[in-house]
Each structure stands twice: as C-alpha cells, then as structure tokens.
Amino acid sequence: MSETWIVGINPVEGALANDPDRVREVLIEQNSKNARVNEIAAQARKLGLPVKPVGKEQLEKLGGEARHQGVIARYETPPLRSENDLPALLDAAGSDALVLVLDGVTDPHNLGACLRSAAAAKVTAVVVPKDRAVGITPTVRRASAGGADLVPVIAATNLARALRLLKDAGVWITGLDGDTQQSIYDIDLKGPIALVMGSEGDGMRRLTRDTCDFVAKIPMPGNMESLNVSVATGVVLFEALRQRGGAR
Numbered sequence: 001m002s003e004t005w006i007v008g009i010n011p012v013e014g015a016l017a018n019d020p021d022r023v024r025e026v027l028i029e030q031n032s033k034n035a036r037v038n039e040i041a042a043q044a045r046k047l048g049l050p051v052k053p054v055g056k057e058q059l060e061k062l063g064g065e066a067r068h069q070g071v072i073a074r075y076e077t078p079p080l081r082s083e084n085d086l087p088a089l090l091d092a093a094g095s096d097a098l099v100l101v102l103d104g105v106t107d108p109h110n111l112g113a114c115l116r117s118a119a120a121a122k123v124t125a126v127v128v129p130k131d132r133a134v135g136i137t138p139t140v141r142r143a144s145a146g147g148a149d150l151v152p153v154i155a156a157t158n159l160a161r162a163l164r165l166l167k168d169a170g171v172w173i174t175g176l177d178g179d180t181q182q183s184i185y186d187i188d189l190k191g192p193i194a195l196v197m198g199s200e201g202d203g204m205r206r207l208t209r210d211t212c213d214f215v216a217k218i219p220m221p222g223n224m225e226s227l228n229v230s231v232a233t234g235v236v237l238f239e240a241l242r243q244r245g246g247a248r
C-alpha cells in the first residue's frame with residue numbers, strides 16, 4: 001500500500017466526493033477562517049474521517065511544491081493497473097471503448113490536464129508507459145482537478161505490446177501528429193477506438209506511430225508549430241464524443 005498527500009481545496013474536495021474510502025485523514029490549518037476549508041473539515045467528519053488542525057509550516061512541509069490552501073489529505077493511492085487489466089475494461093466498454101494513450105507526457109501539469117479531459121469525456125482507460133511517464137504525483141492530481149481518481153490509469157510496461165493488445169481486441173488506433181496530411185475531422189471515430197498523443201518534445205515514438213491504423217492532425221490555420229498536448233487531447237476526445245453522439 002502506498003500513500004500520498006492530496007494537496008489543496010479542489011483536490012481534497014474531489015477525493016472526498018469521488019473516492020472517500022481511500023482518504024485516511026484530513027489536515028487543516030489551525031484556526032482557518034476559510035469557509036471551504038471548514039466545509040471540507042465538516043464533510044470529512046461526517047464521513048467518519050479524522051480531521052487534525054495543524055500549523056501552516058507542517059502543511060507546507062507535507063504539501064511540497066503544490067499550494068495547500070489550508071488543507072491536505074493523506075490518501076491511499078489505488079494500485080497501478082497494468083496492460084493485463086485492459087481486456088476486462090475493454091470487455092465492459094464494448095463498442096463504446098474510448099482509450100487515451102499518452103506516449104510519454106513528462107510535464108505533470110500536462111498529464112493532470114489530460115486526465116481532467118479524459119475524466120470529463122468518461123474514457124475507458126488512459127494508458128501511459130510505465131518507464132517514461134510522470135506518475136500520479138500530487139501536482140498531477142491537483143492539475144487533474146479530481147480526474148486522476150475517476151479514470152483507470154494503465155501503466156504499461158511495454159506500450160507497443162499494449163497497443164497490439166488493443167488492436168487484437170478490435171480497437172482502431174489513431175495517432176495524433178500535427179505534421180501529417182489527414183485531418184482528424186475526416187476520420188471515423190465511432191466504435192471502439194484509441195487516440196494516441198505524443199510527448200511534449202518529440203511527439204509519438206516511431207514504433208508507436210507505426211502501430212497506429214491512422215495518423216491525423218488537428219488542422220491549425222495559425223502559424224504555430226503545435227498545440228499543447230493537453231489541449232490537443234481535449235480537442236480530439238471531444239471530437240470523438242461529438243461523432244459518437246455525445247453521451248455514452
């Protein structure tokens with residue numbers, strides 16, 4: 001069992017709302033006048049969780065680089081899933097399967113923002129390579145605004161193998177790359193699909209790209225080289241939802 005600190009008002013609120021069974025205790029700033037911090041404390045007590053008032057310095061020390069805003073929670077992190085967990089998730093989703101693959105997103109704010117969009121789009125799973133990804137750090141969790149607790153995250157030991165597993169399960173794979181001819185708006189994104197995003201610096205790796213059934217761009221009329229990966233993720237996920245009729 002490993003534990004982490006969830007830091008700040010929105011992330012702690014999200015954990016209490018979405019995953020209260022994993023919250024072990026809530027620490028709040030002594031004599032806090034912040035109404036939301038006090039609401040969180042009341043909610044935690046209602047759930048039967050220990051609530052400890054502590055000094056600001058302790059919150060700063062435990063919260064690390066993330067801004068604590070007067071509240072942090074000790075949280076038992078869910079076990080990391082592996083590619084072996086994919087078949088069951090795909091079975092449950094059937095033809096609605098919508099998988100997001102992030103081929104090595106290294107910035108925790110970007111990963112958090114991708115998870116936030118993925119949760120909003122109710123994806124089946126997010127697949128990240130175990131060795132190249134950031135991991136679900138407190139900063140990622142905070143940037144995800146609770147999304148990290150809502151989507152199954154698969155840490156694949158071998159991303160190419162995970163992609164082959166998706167293919168064998170009948171999932172069509174589209175890689176996203178700004179430097180290609182085909183537009184994402186001309187690709188059929190209905191049925192079981194996976195959308196693959198590249199890393200901030202180098203984009204998709206060669207092997208990943210070669211495994212894709214399609215490679216498509218989000219057309220950009222402006223003179224920019226690329227979109228931020230989390231922005232591109234949001235655009236393409238919600239284009240998929242639009243094509244699929246929105247509500248799944």
Ligand SMILES: C[S@@+](CC[C@H](N)C(=O)[O-])C[C@H]1O[C@@H](n2cnc3c(N)ncnc32)[C@H](O)[C@@H]1O
Nearest residue numbers: 176177178197198203204217218226227229232
């Ligand atoms: C910041 S971009 C990477 C840019 C990088 N220089 C490259 O060579 O691809 C990160 C990822 O966001 C996605 N992305 C960004 N802009 C895009 C666009 N216009 N069309 C499709 N995907 C895009 C791609 O998946 C890309 O790999």
